[in-house]
Each structure stands twice: as C-alpha cells, then as structure tokens.
Amino acid sequence: MSGIPPTEHVETEEKNYLQEGHTIASWLLTKDHKRIAVLYLISVSFFFFIGSIAAMLIRLELTSPRGTLITSETYNKAFTAHGVVMIFFFLIVAIPAVFGNFLIPLMIGARDLAFPRLNLLSWYFYMAGGMMFLVAMMTGGVDTGWTFYTPMSSIYSNGQVTLTLVAAFITGFSSIFTGINFIATIHKMRAPGMTWWRLPLYVWSHYATSVIIILGTPVIAITLLLVVFERVAKIGIFSPELGGDPVLFQHMFWFYSHPAVYIMVLPGMGVISELMGCFSRNKVFGYQFVAMSSMGIAALGFVVWGHHMFVSSQSMYQGIVFSFLSFLVAIPSAIKVFNWSLTMYKGSVWLASPMIYALGFIGLFTVGGLTGLYLASAGTDVHVTGTYFVVAHFHYVMVGGTLLAFLGALHFWWPKMFGRMYPEGVAKWNAMLVFVGFNLTFLPQFVVGYLGMPRRYHYYYFAPEFQVYHVMSTLGASVLAVSLLVPGAYLTWSLKNGPKAPANPWGAKGLEWEAAASPPIKHNFAGIPVVMGDVYDYDAEAEELAYRGLPPREESK
C-alpha cells in the first residue's frame, strides 16, 4: 500500500505522542487514542497479573487430591476471580482496547477515533469496574463461577456477588463505548482511497467485533442487572420460588457470552492476519474470504448459544438445532486457518518472534477449535460437559489463541508504540517456550476431562487416578509462568535501553508503518495520507527486487 506523503517524510522533527507532556494529568486526561491505548495496556497487564496469581493458586492446590493449601470456599473464590478477571477484565478488553485503539486510526489514516472523549470515558468505566471487582475480592470474594448461574448467584451464594455483578455491568459500558467508537470510525473516517477492500484484515476483524459488542453487551448488562435486583430486592425473574425460571438466565447469559468468545478471538485473528502477511511478505491468501469470514463468525455467533445448555433441560429439538448451527460456525474459522497457512505459499517466510507467536496461534487454535466440535456435537457433549475437557478446550482457544495473538501483537507493534526494539534472540526462544509450556499445561486436561474429572472441583480424592495429569498440568503452568514473565522483563527493559526503532523495522505494508513515525506524532500523520495501492502489496517490491536480481531488502538493525 503506498501512502502519500512518502516514507522519507515520516521521520519528522515533531514531538512524538509520548513526548507531548509528561505530567500525570497529561496522561489521565488525554484524548489521544494512542495514550489511551497505553493506559489500557498498563491496566490489562495488571489484571492479567491478578488473574494469573489466581490461576497459579488453583494449579498448586490441584497437585494433590485433597489439597490443603486453601479451603474449598477459597478455592471457589479463586477460580471465580480467575475466570472473571481473565474474561471481563483481560481478554475481552486486551486486543481491542489496546491495539485496536492504537492502530485503527493509524491503519485507516485518521487522526484519532471518532469520539475521543468517549474513548477516555470507556477507560474510566473499565477502571471503575475493575476496581470495584478488586474491592469485591478483598471484602469477601465471590464463589459463583464466572457464569453466575441462578439461583445460586441470586439467592444462595453469600459473598460479594452484587458488587461483582455491578462491576461487570459497568465494564460492559466501557465495551459498548469502544464498540460504537470503532464502528463510527471505520465507517466514516477512512483516508481518501482507503476503500473497504483495502482495509487491513485487522480492521475488518475489529469491525466484526464491534458489531458483536453493540448487539450483545446490552443483553448481558440487563441480565446481570436483573440478577442484582433479584438478589437485593428479592424480585423474581430467575428463581423458581418467585415464579421465575433459572434456565432463562442461562439463555440470556449465553446469548451474550457465546458471541463474547468471538469478541475474544476475532481481534486475535485480525492480528494473525497482519502477522502472516508481513512475515510471509505476501498478500494474505484469500483476502476477501478472510474478511468476510469475520463477518460470518459475527453473524453466526449469535445463533449458537444453546450449545452450552445441551444437558440443562432445554428441549431435545432445541439441542439439535443449536448443535447444527454450531457446526456451521466452524466453517468460517476453517477458512481462516487454511488461508493463513497458504499465505506463506510463494512468500518469503521470516521466522521473527511475532511470526512464531502467529504460527503458535494457528496450531493451538486449530486444536482448540476442533475440540470445540466434540462439544458442539450434542451427543458427545453430554459426557464431557462440565469437565476439564471444556476447561482445556477454552484455554486452547483463549490462551493458545488469543493470548498468543496478544503477545504476537505486543512484539510486532512494540517498536511502533514505544519506538524501541527488544532483544529478538531471547524473544524468539521465549516464544517457543510459551508453546511448550502451554501444551504441557492443557493437553493433560483433555485426558483428565474425558476420564470424568468435573471442573470447579477442589477435591478429587475419590478418583486418585486423576492426579498424574494434574501434576503434569501444574508443571506446565510453571513453565508457562516463567515464559510469560520473561517478555515482561525484556520489554520493560527495552523501554529505556532498547535500540531506537526505525519507522518500519519489519518492512511491513500498511499506513501505520509506511506513513507514520515510530512512535507516531500526536496526530499520527504529518498530513492525511492518500491511499493508492492495494492492501498488503508486497509483490510490487519483491518483483522489482527479483527483476534486478537483488536479495530481499534487509530489514531492521
């Protein structure tokens, strides 16, 4: 994609966005999408840390069939905190609010998002929700699991359920604001020449995500609010004593929460499309199919929620219909996986650290997605639902998928965000360690789940044969923990000590690389770029080099 002004103009003398004021207020009151993205990066890392501590607590406790580290009550609070933090305060937010915020205006050639104030407000809502949840955790915790099933959450559970629900409610608004902002921005603020079919796939996936957000989030917001009312005022919508129906809650919850899993994975898929294109030096294979498959996932994602309820007293026919639809939603994902792989065809594959994360994503998401088929098939779900098989499935798609995409994005756009390079050698080896640690952690969980180990179980002394797999899993989690602490260390180190990054260290195509400095200036571009070439137009350059018999351009360093 060629942008005007051309690359030479990129290195301006203007101050970059990080230098525009150093006061705390200049950060906390900023309307610059890039600074808000940095605020989000810091906050989601913090919440990831909290969620991880809970995860390690769970893993340590499960090494013995009758763990003595914590009581059952604390255990329940630990996995609830883990699930709630990881989903509502880390994964749903991570890629859209950090990289989406940072990159969408840069990628489409705009100076900022459409509603900068709303953007800042969304961060405050997010933080308010997050802090409320921390308070809830410290003043008693919650033990309902992240799914908040009624009547347990509305009547029986004691603890800070109300506060937690309100926290999730508020965070929902933060999501909605971001979604509205992205939709308006992508529709109306593209640079001249940036047609829909020239949009980077990353932007497409965020568009699909935003559609899901604005259609789904209000539903969960109201649902959680109704549970709060039921809990506080004893009005009955979901509890049988009061005439309500607990299964209705499940319908409403999953109506949002299934699409929400695509809120979690679609932005990650967008990242992978970018990475595969750049590091294969090739246009993403089947660009239009990949773009449309995002929209397909968004649409189909809304009609499969019942696959979480095959054994919860919905009628048999409902079960069959939902099973059928769940298989359909697998097709767009299949399209993506094959197209990503084929992007390397006739390309020039560069195994840099972001690329290793991308390849890891493809492998692990494939396994995670295919194990989703066991669950989508109504008959096979019956035995494994509510077991560690499900736990393994969703960690494969969420950790092996989205978390790896997040790490890949972090490595890929780090130079753009902070203008520094990190030690590539360490990063590369660490990426492989993540892959190994991850598989060691979650592969055994498939087996133990199939053997019948129910999830959310503190003790399993009545089935000691499960132990060996739990020990393996904890071992893996420790490797994983190390491999996740290392990037934290070298990335922080690079902020001060890393070599300065050029505007386009990877030789990537895209406005954010070709028309903006690293880090970009406050208004992103010296002048609004005009897009004239095709998206991911790596061929032109490669052909030229080949014609002249020259080796490919040596990027970076």
Added chain:
Amino acid sequence: MNFPVQPEQASNFAVQYDTLFFIITALTVLFTGLVFALCLGLIIKYKRGNGKPEDRRNPMHHNIIIELTSSGVSLVLGMVIFVWGAKMYIEMRQPPKNAMEIFVIGKRWMWHAQHDNGVRENNELHVPVGTPVKLTMISQDVIHSFYIPQFRVQFMVVPGRYTQMWFTPTKPGRFNLFCAMHCGTQHSEMGGYVYALEPAEFSKWKENGGNRFKPKPSIPALAGKQLFEDFMCSSCHGEKDGKRAPSLNGLVGRKRDFTDGSSMVADMDYIRQSLLAPDAKIVKGYRQMMQPYNFTEEQIIELIEYIKTLGSPVGPMATNPAATTVATGATR
C-alpha cells in the same frame, strides 16, 4: 504411576459414545496434522534468506477452488459428526417406556434417591445391570448435575422442574457419581458411588430395604444408631470437631459456646432443639448448615440416647453385642 486414558465402559451408551469420540479424535489429529504439515512444508520451502531473491512471478493470492473445497470438506465432515452426535443425543434424551423409574433429589450437597418400593439412599445409587433405568430428578435449591462418567451420561438437576435421564448399566461394579454443576462450597464433595448389581442381587438388595432397613432394634440407643446412620449424620459429625460440624462425642454435659456470644451446658432439651431447629443456636466456629429434621418424639429420644453413648469407651453395642451388624454402603 499409570496413565489411564479411558474411563470404564459400563452402560449401553459407553461403546457407542467412545466410537464417535475416537472418530472425532482421529479427525482432530488428521486436521491438526494437516495444518502442521502444511505450515512446516511452506516454511521450509519459502524460508527467507540464503541470499536468494524472491520470485514473485505469477503470484497466487486467492483461489476459489481451494476455498470452496476446504470449506466444503469441512462442512461435510462436520455434518457427518453432527448427524451421528444428534442421533446419540436423541437416544439419550428419550427413555424407553419400560424403564425402571428412580427419583433423585439434589440438594446442597448431597444426592437423595428414592426407589419405587420406598427404599431411600443418600449419595449412593443402586441399579440393576441390564435393565433400563430412568432417573426423574429435581433440585431443592440450586442447579446441580448428575454425572456418571463410566456410563457417559449426565443431566442437570434444576429447581422448579423435573428433568430426566436414563441408561442401562452393562456391567456390575462401583462407579463414580459426581455433581458436575458448580453449586457452592462443597460442590466437589457432592457425590458418591453408583453400584451396578446383578439383577438377582439387586432385587435382594431392594427387598431388604436397601440392605440397611433392618428390623428396628428395641433398645433406644441402638435404634438411634440406626437412625444416625440412615440419615447420614456422620457425613458431617465425626469423631473430632470437623470442618463441617462439631463432633457429638460426649456432648451432654459439655459447655457449648454459640456464635451469638451466649453459651450453655448441653442437655437433652438442647439436643432436641438442635435437631428440630438447628439454626436457633449455632455453635461457635460453625455456620448454619444442618437442615431441620422433623423426627418424631420417639425418634428424638432414641437419637439422644445414642448420642449419649458417643465417645464413651463402652459404646451402644455393649448393651447388645448381637446387634452389631451394621449397614454397609461406603460413604466418602
């Protein structure tokens, strides 16, 4: 150390289930292998470097044939699994007409089963091999899930409506019974075992009142012991003060401290109240967990008599050593 990879196959669904399960597994391995091989091959072929220039003549950036075949093949394979799985699901959801019905009640945190002749059991389920068994289930509080891994069956137990599941045990043995839906503090301990018995043995068991209902001993302390066992009091009250509930050993005459700050010396009235209205006085260090039991006065006296003997070296059996046959039935 051994690495079990498959739960026992003990019901009519098990073999059928595992067949489909392993077919999907084969598919998973196949596709994962395919994607890995594809990536690996392309990486090796097109790895950058060695100074060789990129050759981009005749690039291929889309290919409708590839798109359509890959999604078409996925769709067809997916549909095969769907139909197969749905067939099994339909079978699982429709109990045969002649099935033997057992009622199951779930409550935090125990399972309670009632057989048609009045035999009741807690945290256990006895079923005959070879006969279809239909469970009609309901919950008294939150949602639970009745799960027997070796039978490959599970269904939720919901308050306010009946749910059903069925299976035909195919081999005798003791199998796990789990609650697979998070239901609170002791969710992981809500369960026990399912005993599949040979038909003859099963009818004997059932006739015998579930092995446990023996003629009521005339001596109150012994009758109390039987009640104590039937109602599973020992699932909470043990030899020592436990996590769940205080020990009842030597209760009468002991000073009790309560959560509201008061205290008293335990006497018969106190025990009676503890049975009928346990929430009236909560022992310090514990929470209200015990349900009120509506025993008859006669039963209460028997229970008190038994509780009096608890912890004493003599024990209730001393009175009548002949009556020591105790119910079997392993509990956790």
Added chain:
Amino acid sequence: MAISLDKMNQPQDVVYEQFEDLGQQQETYVLGMWAFLVTEVMFFGIMFLAYTIYRWKYQPYFYALHQELDWKIGGLNTFILLMSSFSVALAVHFHQRKMKMPVLLCLGFTNLCALAFLVIKLLFEYIPKWNKGHYPGPGFSWDSTYIPANIAQLWYSLYFGTTGLHALHVVIGIILFSVLMFLIAKDHPIISDYLPTEMLGLYWHFVDLVWIFLYPLYYLMPK
C-alpha cells in the same frame, strides 16, 4: 417572529481536530447515534423477550394480571408521548431553518409532555400500586386466590422493570432537553448547527417507540 440565532448564521467553526470537515463530523455523529440506539434496542429487547417467554408460559394469569392496568391511562400517556415526538420533529425542522424561538418553544413543549407523562405514571399507576403493596420484593402482598402470588410478583417485576427502565430514559431525556434549551438560549457555539437537536430527537423518537411496543404488550392483551 423568526428571530435568527446569531451563531446559527456564522460559518461553522467547531470541527473537532480528528475530522476533516463538517460533513464528515456530522455523518460520524449520526452514525454513532444510530449505533447507540442499536444498543438501546438490545437493552429493551431482552426485557421484552423475558416478558414474552413468561407470558407464553403463564398466559391466563398474565391476562388476569393485565387487568390491573388501566388502558385509558396508558392510552393517554401514549398520546402525550406521540405529541412530544411530534414537537421534537418540529424543533429539528425549525432548527434547520435557524429559527430560535420556535425551536425553544417546541423543545419546551416536549419537555412539558415528558413531565406530564411521568406525573401521570407516578400518580395513577406507581403510587396506587405501591400503596396496595403490589411491588415486587419482600414487602409484596397479594390476596387473590386465583393468581398465585409468585406469578403475580413475577409479573409486577417485569412491569416495574420495563416501565421503570423506560421512565429512566424519559428522565434522562428531560435532563438532556433542558441542557439543550439552555445552550440554545445562550447561543452556545455547539448548537450553531442543528445536529445536537437532531440527535436528541432521534433518541426521543426511540423512547417513544419503546412505549409504542410497551403499551399493547402490557395494557392491551388479548385473552
């Protein structure tokens, strides 16, 4: 009578820095508003869905319960809201023609209607029900023998939940309209353009529309 707004005639000067020109800014705002309204539809949609499911489940009881509501009062309120919607439309029309007083008058009338709506709702519906103890919660009292108390409570929960959420939107509308009128009266540069009025108008039409669904669902049930 058409006094023109001073600022309304000035060339546009409030294009925010992220936009290229006024046209882009306006289009973006309207699109953002529509996206917001979509979320609103989902908010109410789920309440209606819950209602529909339970009505389907307990139709005879719900029919008996709906007779607790007075369709005449509901109808009056429908009429009032329709009037207010009409006057908002007029306000937008006048704002486009940059006529200050008519805009203020129309908005004032809208606000009046909104207030009347709330007062009627409170005086003739909420308060009598409250006095009878017909509100969901621990204090719920119910003496009908035909309709079980728990179903009655469920119905009242849905009723108060849905109409309450709607009333909340009306209150927010009143506040926003008041702010808008204040800004117009002050000739604030933000309203040099009719866009804010149009967007609030969109919001208000939506609030009206919700009631149009709510009214037949709750007040006019077929047997």
